[in-house]
Amino acid sequence: MAKLHDRVAEVQERIRRRSAASRIAYLDEIMMMRQSPDSNRRQISCSNMAHAAAGAGLDQANVLGMADELKPNIGIITAYNDMLSAHQPYEAYPQIIRAAARAAGATAQVAGGVPAMCDGVTQGRPGMELSLMSRDVIAMATAVGLSHGVYDAAICLGVCDKIVPGLVMGALAFGHLPVIFAPAGPMATGIPNVEKAAMRKAFARGQASRNDLLKSEVAAYHGPGTCTFYGTANSNQMLMEIMGLHLPGAAFVHPHDDLRHALTVAATNRMVTLAKDAAAKGIGEMLDERSFVNAIIGLHATGGSTNHTLHLPAMAAAAGIQITWQDFADLSEVTPLLARVYPNGSADVNHFHAAGGIGYVMRQLIDAGLMDSTAASVTGNNINDHAAEPFLQSGRLIWRSAPIESGDDAILRPVANPHNANGGLKILSGNIGKAVIKVSAVAPKHHVITAPAAVFTTEAEVKVAYESGALKRDVVIVLRAQGPMANGMPELHSLTPLLSNLQDGGYQIALLTDGRMSGASGSIPAAIHVCPEAVDNGPIGKIMDGDMITLNAVKGTLEVAADLSSRTSMALPSMPLQRGFGRTLFTSMRQHAAIAEAGAGITLLETK
Incomplete structure (x- = not known):
């Protein structure tokens, strides 16, 4: 060993x-x-066991434990x-x-x-x-x-x-x-994933119809x-x-x-x-x-x-x-x-x-x-x-x-000759807080981005700005108020085709968010899970349009070139109540959510 x-x-x-x-x-x-006696079925009352076994059909007697051996x-x-x-x-x-x-x-x-x-x-x-x-x-x-x-x-x-x-x-x-x-x-396996992604990007550019997109998606998920x-x-x-x-x-x-x-x-x-x-x-x-x-x-x-x-x-x-x-x-x-x-x-x-x-x-x-x-x-x-x-x-x-040799070096490689020397996930830290970035699909030339911020509080606002052409420039898209306390920390993967199109256009593009970007995050440098989140007095909530942001996945840093000390934080009470579509039921869970680094859930509260 x-x-x-x-x-x-x-x-x-x-x-x-x-x-x-x-x-x-x-x-x-x-x-x-x-x-505990509660872990021993032989010590459970007959009435309780009858309830447990009533629907067991052929197995009823054995669930009850009436046989010689339980x-x-x-x-x-x-x-x-x-x-x-x-x-x-x-x-x-x-x-x-x-x-x-x-x-x-x-x-x-x-x-x-x-x-x-x-x-x-x-x-x-x-x-x-x-x-x-x-x-x-x-x-x-x-x-x-x-x-x-x-x-x-x-x-x-x-x-x-x-x-x-x-x-x-x-x-x-x-x-x-x-x-x-x-x-x-x-x-x-359906159609190649690269073909699926290309169709999504074409649809985002308006160069493919919804019917074209649907056919592609059905062929991929079939x-x-x-x-x-x-x-x-x-x-x-x-x-x-x-x-x-x-x-x-x-x-x-x-x-x-x-x-x-x-x-x-x-x-x-x-x-x-x-x-x-x-x-x-x-x-x-x-x-x-x-x-x-x-x-x-x-x-x-x-x-x-x-x-x-x-x-x-x-x-x-x-x-x-x-x-x-x-x-x-x-x-x-x-x-x-x-x-x-x-x-x-x-x-x-x-x-x-x-x-x-x-x-x-x-x-x-x-x-x-x-x-x-x-x-x-x-x-x-x-x-x-x-x-x-x-x-x-x-x-x-x-x-x-298991095989000693890879069946395809383009997919799997040995430790002695890996695709990259380091893992695909990195942690960023700086005056914006902590964040996660996945770089395994990001080209090295995009591992360091310095660009002005464009600040949004909803995915819909980003999509409107994209459609208007306002994002056709070097830009760090700051999408805040997406953390667990704010709105449950949704994935923002629907932005991927838009951001990919901007990057393909030759612009330096990055995403900075206290939300998630999913396990399918790809070629766009994305500093995600930022904590503390905006509504928890996080610095991301103080960033303004035009602030210069540097995301450096090589050094593991995330910085904004602005004095945030005099700026007002976003606050949880300022967030509108999420109504409809079941969201009201989760209000208490959002309010008591742990920070992203601790799992962003309420079941962790007892272990803090």
């Missing part, structure tokens, strides 16, 4: 020290739950809906899981459903203001499902943006239970499964692999492949085995600082979603572990970029998987000492098990070692 890189070991140790008190308190909570009961938390393509395959999963559990001498029940919204549908619309806050709703809904106390382990069914982080956070609230994630896989670009959804799947919460190699197998079915059955069997083992680790014990540092390393090495600078701190806090953006920045310096997947390249996740996929990446990182192979896995061993690929051999599920 390779010696762990000094920087990785250093970050692990400081997280361990920083989190000592909160982690001990969390582990004590797990021990309390494990020892059989394990597996709780299923599902994010199924058939509006979200990545989650549509989950419709049949409960039947598969129940049948597999029965064959393994156990039972399984759908413990609860969680909401699963699609950011692709809500981009640029009021629904996007509910998006980030839905992560906390999902965490709470997961906890509600598991709160019935009749489950010995759980299987979580979720893929996309806020869903997986929310499921992890909710499962960690029942950290004494073994938990596995069963993915659904990506849709088949069937069940995850969208094939490397945004937050597929970054989630990478994280679940690297954190050991999937069976090895499960992430990117197509939804209706026989191998996918076999992996779902095997995931069920694994939970049954763990449920029968009194010494098995619960998810809260399994995930520790090694798991989260490995996750950050994987994010950098693959050019993953910027959204995980919000989600990973929130997920870690749910386990009593405190990580900061400085941890991300320090690990980025030593992590090479091994993968180029759209929008950081032309390949999609199917090409990535075929070229070697997550197994190849993990093998490279472990062998280079950049990933701690001692971190635990649901396999019962450690994440060395995940440097592997699943196959069907005569109908039987087997694993083989």
Whole structure:
């Protein structure tokens, strides 16, 4: 086993020290739950158990525990809906899981459903203001499902943006239970992502009709499964692999492949085995600082979603572990970029998987000492098990070692010859505050931008300015009042085609915002997640049109050349109440949101 890189070991140790008190308190909570009579189905009243088993059909007697031996009961938390393509395959999963559990001498029940919204549908619309806050709703809904106390382990069914982080956070609230994630896989490859992006830009320029655009989008998103670009959804799947919460190699197998079915059955069997083992680790014990540092390393090495600078701190806090953006920045310096997947390249996740996929990446990182192979896995061993690929051999599920060589150097490269020497995510800081930038798809000539500010408070205002031609110049577009306290921190990805057109026109363009730009942020330098946000007395709220701003992704700085001390801050009471489209229901969540660096959620308040 390779010696762990000094920087990785250093970050692990400081997280361990920083989190000592909160982690001990969390582990004590797990021990309390494990020892509580409320965790033992044999001690639940007959009336309570009758309610739990009434709908179990053939499994009713076994759920009740009337048999001589109490059989394990597996709780299923599902994010199924058939509006979200990545989650549509989950419709049949409960039947598969129940049948597999029965064959393994156990039972399984759908413990609860969680909401699963699609950011692709809500981009640029009021629904996007509910998006980030839905992560906390999902965490709470997961906890509600598991709160019935009749489950010995759980299987979580979720893929996309806020869903997986929310499921992890909710499962960690029942950290004494073994938990596995069963993915659904990506849709088949449609038109090339570069062609899709070109059509979007043509539409933004008025050179393509809406019908042309619709045909292109339907050809790109054309069937069940995850969208094939490397945004937050597929970054989630990478994280679940690297954190050991999937069976090895499960992430990117197509939804209706026989191998996918076999992996779902095997995931069920694994939970049954763990449920029968009194010494098995619960998810809260399994995930520790090694798991989260490995996750950050994987994010950098693959050019993953910027959204995980919000989600990973929130997920870690749910386990009593405190990580900061400085941890991300320090690990980025030593992590090479091994993968180029759209929008950081032309390949999609199917090409990535075929070229070697997550197994190849993990093998490279472990062998280079950049990933701690001692971190635990649901396999019962450690994440060395995940440097592997699943196959069907005569109908039987087997694993083989991940490839040593990349199948395509344009997509995947070894640590010895990476695409870039450093990770795709960086942290910026200066007199505007802290921000996140993803540079893996940004040309080096755009890594340093100095230009006057053009200040806006809504996406609509930016689009009007674009249509009028007012942005055809070197400019830093400052879009503020988009943070978690202001309006829920929506993604601003609908601006990407406009900004790309301006950059293609030869202008120096950058975006500065306290909002999000999504896991699909691409070739435009974008300083996002700025904190403190505008309505929290943040300097971004004091910037005025014409102020000179310098974004330097090389040095990691973000500065405005103006004296802001005498200027008035934006204030939360000055924000208009978001009414209609469900936004009023989230008023309290916005008002109590944590800062972006702490995850921008309310479920973190108890861990501060």
